[in-house]
Each structure stands twice: as C-alpha cells, then as structure tokens.
Amino acid sequence: xxxxxxxxxxxxxxxxxxxxxxxxxxxxxxxxxxxxxxxxxxxxxxxxxxxxxxxxxxxxxxxxxxxxxxxxxxxxxxxxxxxxxxxxxxxxxxxxxxxxxxxxxxxxxxxxxxxxxxxxxxxxxxxxxxxxxxxxxxxxxxxxxxxxxxxxxxxxxxxxxxxxxxxxxxxxxxxxxxxxxxxxxxxxxxxxxxxxxxxxxxxxxxxxxxxxxxxxxxxxxxxxxxxxxxxxxxxxxxxxxxxxxxxxxxxx
Amino acid sequence: xxxxxxxxxxxxxxxxxxxxxxxxxxxxxxxxxxxxxxxxxxxxxxxxxxxxxxxxxxxxxxxxxxxxxxxxxxxxxxxxxxxxxxxxxxxxxxxxxxxxxxxxxxxxxxxxxxxxxxxxxxxxxxxxxxxxxxxxxxxxxxxxxxxxxxxxxxxxxxxxxxxxxxxxxxxxxxxxxxxxxxxxxxxxxxxxxxxxxxxxxxxxxxxxxxxxxxxxxxxxxxxxxxxxxxxxxxxxxxxxxxxxxxxxxxxxxxxxxxxxxxxxxxxxxxxxxxxxxxx
Numbered sequence: 001x002x003x004x005x006x007x008x009x010x011x012x013x014x015x016x017x018x019x020x021x022x023x024x025x026x027x028x029x030x031x032x033x034x035x036x037x038x039x040x041x042x043x044x045x046x047x048x049x050x051x052x053x054x055x056x057x058x059x060x061x062x063x064x065x066x067x068x069x070x071x072x073x074x075x076x077x078x079x080x081x082x083x084x085x086x087x088x089x090x091x092x093x094x095x096x097x098x099x100x101x102x103x104x105x106x107x108x109x110x111x112x113x114x115x116x117x118x119x120x121x122x123x124x125x126x127x128x129x130x131x132x133x134x135x136x137x138x139x140x141x142x143x144x145x146x147x148x149x150x151x152x153x154x155x156x157x158x159x160x161x162x163x164x165x166x167x168x169x170x171x172x173x174x175x176x177x178x179x180x181x182x183x184x185x186x187x188x189x190x191x192x193x194x195x196x197x198x199x200x201x202x203x204x205x206x207x208x209x210x211x212x213x214x215x216x217x218x219x220x221x222x223x224x225x226x227x228x229x230x231x232x233x234x235x236x237x238x239x240x241x242x243x244x245x246x247x248x249x250x251x252x
Numbered sequence: 253x254x255x256x257x258x259x260x261x262x263x264x265x266x267x268x269x270x271x272x273x274x275x276x277x278x279x280x281x282x283x284x285x286x287x288x289x290x291x292x293x294x295x296x297x298x299x300x301x302x303x304x305x306x307x308x309x310x311x312x313x314x315x316x317x318x319x320x321x322x323x324x325x326x327x328x329x330x331x332x333x334x335x336x337x338x339x340x341x342x343x344x345x346x347x348x349x350x351x352x353x354x355x356x357x358x359x360x361x362x363x364x365x366x367x368x369x370x371x372x373x374x375x376x377x378x379x380x381x382x383x384x385x386x387x388x389x390x391x392x393x394x395x396x397x398x399x400x401x402x403x404x405x406x407x408x409x410x411x412x413x414x415x416x417x418x419x420x421x422x423x424x425x426x427x428x429x430x431x432x433x434x435x436x437x438x439x440x441x442x443x444x445x446x447x448x449x450x451x452x453x454x455x456x457x458x459x460x461x462x463x464x465x466x467x468x469x470x471x472x473x474x475x476x477x478x479x480x481x482x483x484x485x486x487x488x489x490x491x492x493x494x495x496x497x498x499x500x501x502x503x504x505x506x507x508x509x510x511x512x513x514x515x516x517x518x519x520x521x522x523x524x525x526x527x528x529x530x531x
Binding site for chain 1: 280283284286287290291294295298364365366367368369370371372524525
C-alpha cells in the first residue's frame with residue numbers, strides 16, 4: 001500500500017510561496033492501477049517527485065510499504081559521460097542486485113548493440129529512451145510509477161514495452177500519470193483527476209474523461225478571454241500613446 | 253501506520269520497512285554511498301589513461317610544486333624546522349577542508365535526478381563526494397610522505413598515532429564544513445561565488461604556511477579561533493613535535509566541529525525538502 005496523508009507542497013518562488021497541493025489524500029493498494037489525469041502545469045511532475053521520494057512534502061506524510069520504482073523510462077538519472085553499461089551498473093549497485101544477468105537482458109531488450117559501451121551522451125533520443133526503458137525493467141518492484149505516455153521507439157518496440165510492463169507485470173500496482181485519458185482507460189482500473197492542487201477520483205474512465213474534457217474546455221475559454229483582455233489593454237495603451245504624442249509640441 | 257505483516261514481495265533492499273532496522277539501514281546506505289562513489293570516480297576521471305590515479309595525482313602535484321618552492325627558498329627562511337614535513341602537512345591538510353566543500357557546493361543540480369531512486373538521499377551524494385576527496389588527499393599524503401622519506405627529505409613522524417588523530421580531526425572538520433556549505437549554496441547562490449575567495453583567506457590564516465609559535469600570544473589567540481588551525485598544529489606536533497612548540501585547543505576544535513556538523517545536517521535535511529523551485 002502507498003498512502004498519501006494530507007500531503008501539501010509549497011514552493012517558494014520569486015513571486016512568493018506557491019501552493020501546489022493542499023491536503024491531498026490517496027491510497028494505492030497492491031495490484032491497483034491508478035491513472036492520474038492532469039493538464040500541463042497541474043502538478044503532475046511534482047506528484048511524481050513526491051511519490052517516488054525525490055522530494056518531501058511540506059506537510060502531511062507518505063506511507064509506503066510497497067517498494068516503488070523510479071519513473072519508468074526516466075533517463076534523467078543517466079550520466080552523459082557514462083556508458084549505457086556503466087549506468088546500468090550504477091543502478092544495480094544502488095538496488096543491490098546482480099549485474100551480469102541484467103546486462104544480458106538490457107543488451108537484448110534495448111537493441112543498442114555495441115553502443116551499450118559508448119557514453120550515453122552520444123546516444124540519439126530514441127536510443128536513450130530504449131535504454132531507459134530496458135533499465136527500468138531490471139529491478140523488481142511492487143509498484144511502478146509511470147510518468148506520461150511512453151512513446152519509445154517504433155511501433156514494434158512500443159509493443160515490446162507494453163508486453164513487458166502491462167502484461168508481464170500486470171499483478172503489480174501501477175500509478176500512471178498522463179494527460180491522455182485514452183491511454184489511461186486502456187491500462188487503469190482507477191481514475192483520478194489532478195486539478196487545482198487536489199485529487200478527485202471518478203467512478204470509471206468515461207466519467208473521468210468527461211470531467212477532464214470539461215476542464216480543458218473551461219481552460220480554453222479562459223484562455224480566449226485572457227487573450228481578448230490582453231489585446232484590449234494593448235489597444236488602449238497604443239491609443240493613449242498616440243494621444244500623448246499628438247499633445248507634444250512639434251520640435252524642429 | 254504501515255501494516256508490517258504485509259510482505260514486501262521480495263522488493264529491492266532499502267525499503268522503508270528495512271531502513272527501520274539500524275544495522276540493515278546502515279548497510280544499505282553504505283552500499284548506496286559506494287555506488288555513488290564508483291560512479292563519481294568514472295565520471296570524473298574516466299576509464300582511460302591513468303583513470304582514478306588522478307584522484308591523488310592532482311593534489312600530489314599541487315603539494316610537490318609548493319614544497320619545491322619552499323625548499324628552493326629554504327636558506328632565506330633560516331628556520332630549523334624540517335621544510336618538507338612542514339609543507340606536506342600544511343598543504344595536504346588544507347586540501348582536506350578546501351576541496352570537500354568545493355565538491356559539495358552546487359551538488360544538487362547535477363545530481364537531483366538521482367533522487368528519483370528513493371534510497372538515494374542528498375546526504376549520500378554529499379558523503380560520496382566527501383569520502384572520494386578524502387581518499388584522494390589521504391593517498392597523496394601517504395604516497396608523498398613515503399616518497400620524500402625514501403628520498404631523504406623527510407623524517408618519519410615522531411608519533412604516528414597523533415598524526416592519524418590529527419588527520420582524522422581535520423577530515424571531520426572538512427566534512428562538517430562541506431555538509432554546511434553544500435546545502436547552503438543551494439539556498440544562497442552567493443556561497444558558491446564567495447567560497448573561493450574565503451578559502452584563500454582561510455588558507456592564509458589557518459597556519460598552512462606558518463607555525464603558530466612564530467606569533468605573539470594575542471595573535472595566536474585569535475588565529476586559534478579557526479578550528480583547522482588547532483588540527484594542523486596537532487598534526488605537525490605528531491610529525492616533528494620535538495623541533496617546535498605546538499599550540500592547539502582540541503576541546504574547542506571538537507566542540508566547534510560538532511556544532512558545525514549538526515548545523516550542516518539540519519541544512520542537508522532542508523535540501524531534501526526542496527522548497528526552492530529551480531525550474
């Protein structure tokens with residue numbers, strides 16, 4: 001089980017404190033697949049950082065008695081100057097697992113060939129993503145944290161990833177964070193929307209999708225309104241400037 | 253409360269459930285610091301050329317150059333103290349408290365993504381960097397000492413245990429300083445800018461290039477406010493104590509270092525909280 005208890009998170013920005021979450025509660029039990037929908041800027045990444053333990057909440061607490069993965073296919077932890085192999089070696093050391101059998105798996109799965117011995121810095125983004133996914137699969141977790149839709153490599157490789165994660169590890173808990181409701185419907189059995197620093201759970205994928213759509217529509221409307229007002233203000237400023245210029249004495 | 257009867261399904265070691273046991277937690281932390289240390293070695297020195305040997309060649313070259321200059325100008329000073337032992341102890345111990353903070357300042361931004369691995373904490377990252385720096389400087393100290401002894405420029409220490417003790421105290425101070433300045437630099441960018449000039453000032457004041465005995469008591473009193481001065485004098489007494497009068501206050505040094513260390517640890521905790529948004 002992973003449980004967020006009254007979790008709040010405040011960042012201190014240049015414009016003063018900014019509250020990202022207020023009293024968020026969520027419990028994920030063994031084997032549940034929880035999908036979390038959120039627009040850009042709703043705080044999805046912060047939630048990932050909190051759940052994975054990269055950051056601590058400002059108040060409240062997060063109880064974990066399942067082991068939880070780092071965000072699947074996350075390549076940010078790679079060191080550019082280390083080879084794919086050395087990056088894997090580091091992960092194996094951190095999690096205290098055997099390196100040899102996992103190297104074999106990663107070599108086979110990532111299809112990097114001899115590049116596994118080259119520094120990650122020279123990889124293409126596709127190669128990096130493949131390596132990141134393969135390395136994500138080498139440690140066994142009770143709960144997998146999946147941030148955003150995995151768009152790794154070509155169609156065939158994507159299918160391979162789906163098989164490895166969603167078929168082979170179906171019995172594990174998963175927390176999938178995305179802005180695509182279709183993707184979540186495919187893989188989840190619980191649906192939560194992240195908005196305004198709160199989590200709200202919906203009965204099924206379709207009600208969640210509808211609510212999410214409404215949110216996006218509302219946001220789009222507000223955006224149009226904002227733009228309209230900005231334009232109006234600009235026009236006004238221009239007019240005022242013209243008036244001022246007209247009032248100035250002509251100097252020659 | 254977490255239900256402890258639920259098995260963790262053979263998950264990787266280092267889960268919260270395991271960390272509660274102090275011994276196992278310590279073991280897990282040692283494993284992580286070791287992993288970070290090896291990663292740091294490869295990223296800093298690479299696998300090619302002499303690789304990790306750079307670790308002690310870097311400080312060694314620094315000390316050799318300084319020692320050469322002092323030795324060349326030895327006659328001008330007309331002093332009785334063994335010049336090689338004097339510079340060797342002075343400059344290597346200075347590296348102990350100068351390089352460790354330098355390695356920890358700004359360490360968050362380049363290592364933040366490692367924190368996604370739940371067992372890896374900022375403290376582990378700092379410790380790995382500090383230990384690596386200690387290893388490098390200590391190796392230079394020992395290798396240079398041995399080489400100078402074989403070359404006949406250096407007498408072996410008069411009291412080996414005291415040398416080890418002094419070295420340990422300086423290391424402890426270096427660690428406390430690094431654990432303080434590293435986290436502070438994340439909140440106050442000025443720390444990063446100011447550390448090198450301040451380090452130079454401290455280097456001048458900390459007795460690296462003088463013996464406290466050459467100063468009148470009032471000056472000595474003020475200079476001893478710097479904890480590393482005591483450590484260095486103690487170390488030098490262990491090395492060639494019969495040839496000069498050492499002045500130190502170990503009680504003060506230990507208290508100051510302990511306070512600094514505790515303060516540093518609270519700051520490390522604050523970094524983990526990550527309240528200042530960088531993006």
